[in-house]
Amino acid sequence: MSMTYDKAHELKDALEQSEEFKALHELHAQIEADEIAKKMLENFRKLQLDLQQKQMQGIQISEEEAQQAQQQFELVQQHELISKLMEAEQQLSVIITELNKIITEPLEKIYGDPSQEQ
Amino acid sequence: MSMTYDKAHELKDALEQSEEFKALHELHAQIEADEIAKKMLENFRKLQLDLQQKQMQGIQISEEEAQQAQQQFELVQQHELISKLMEAEQQLSVIITELNKIITEPLEKIYGDPSQEQ
Numbered sequence: 001m002s003m004t005y006d007k008a009h010e011l012k013d014a015l016e017q018s019e020e021f022k023a024l025h026e027l028h029a030q031i032e033a034d035e036i037a038k039k040m041l042e043n044f045r046k047l048q049l050d051l052q053q054k055q056m057q058g059i060q061i062s063e064e065e066a067q068q069a070q071q072q073f074e075l076v077q078q079h080e081l082i083s084k085l086m087e088a089e090q091q092l093s094v095i096i097t098e099l100n101k102i103i104t105e106p107l108e109k110i111y112g113d114p115s116q117e118q
Numbered sequence: 119m120s121m122t123y124d125k126a127h128e129l130k131d132a133l134e135q136s137e138e139f140k141a142l143h144e145l146h147a148q149i150e151a152d153e154i155a156k157k158m159l160e161n162f163r164k165l166q167l168d169l170q171q172k173q174m175q176g177i178q179i180s181e182e183e184a185q186q187a188q189q190q191f192e193l194v195q196q197h198e199l200i201s202k203l204m205e206a207e208q209q210l211s212v213i214i215t216e217l218n219k220i221i222t223e224p225l226e227k228i229y230g231d232p233s234q235e236q
Contacts, residue, residue, distance in 0.1 A: 004132040004213070008220040011125035016224040018122050028228050058176025095122070096222070102126040103217065106134040107210075110146050 011099070020095060024088040030081055037081050044076045129217070138213060142206040148199055155199050162194045 015021055031037045051061055051069055076082045133139055149155045169179055169187055194200045 004129065004136050004217070005220070007125065007129035007132045008217045011122065011129050012221050012223055014122040014125040015221065021224055025224075025228055092225075099122070099126045099221065100218070102123070103130050103133065104214070105130055106139055106143075110143055 015095075015099075018095075020088070020091050024085070024092055027081065027085040027088050031085060034081065037079055040076055040079060041082050041085070044072050044082075047072055133213075133217075136213075138206070138209050142203070142210055145199065145203040145206055149203060152199065155197055158194055158197060159200050159203070162190050162200075165190055 031041060047069055051065060054061060077086070149159060165187055169183060172179060195204070
């Protein structure tokens with residue numbers, strides 16, 4: 001199993017050295033250094049988190065809340081740095097999903113592909 | 119990024135060749151070949167899934183249902199093959215959680231460790 005952990009560390013290093021990760025890291029640092037952008041993003045994340053927690057608790061989101069979230073999203077998208085950060089996050093999220101899919105392929109051989117079920 | 123995907127494939131191969139994965143694969147094949155064990159496990163998995171889906175929908179699990187699940191669990195644990203399979207699954211689940219933790223370390227540098235929050 002130590003071979004497996006060695007390979008995981010190699011993968012981590014490769015991810016860390018990738019252009020996609022470096023771009024995200026750099027954008028995040030730029031936003032941290034920009035008071036207004038930082039505050040805007042924090043407020044938006046807080047709103048998102050509140051709505052997610054409600055959904056997880058089975059609480060219905062009101063139309064007003066959904067509209068407010070959409071407006072906030074459109075607002076933060078206007079900010080170039082934040083918009084770029086969100087795009088970079090989305091890219092990395094796709095990559096990490098793909099990496100997970102590759103790594104768990106052996107389990108699919110046993111249990112089948114869960115994305116093909118139902 | 120192709121380096122990252124290459125490393126993910128190497129990790130997948132290492133995982134597939136690990137003793138822990140091979141043990142799980144072998145136990146699963148043995149259960150597939152054993153009508154009674156297979157049926158017992160299927161029934162238990164179905165019960166588990168039903169309860170999980172209820173929980174995800176925010177439906178309260180009754181005391182009777184919880185007891186039934188616990189009894190079923192104790193019953194399947196009596197079956198040596200199933201008990202070994204569950205142990206092997208648990209082992210692999212721990213390993214995969216650890217691998218994910220290693221791989222996403224670079225993200226912790228940006229966002230902090232989510233397990234340390236709150």
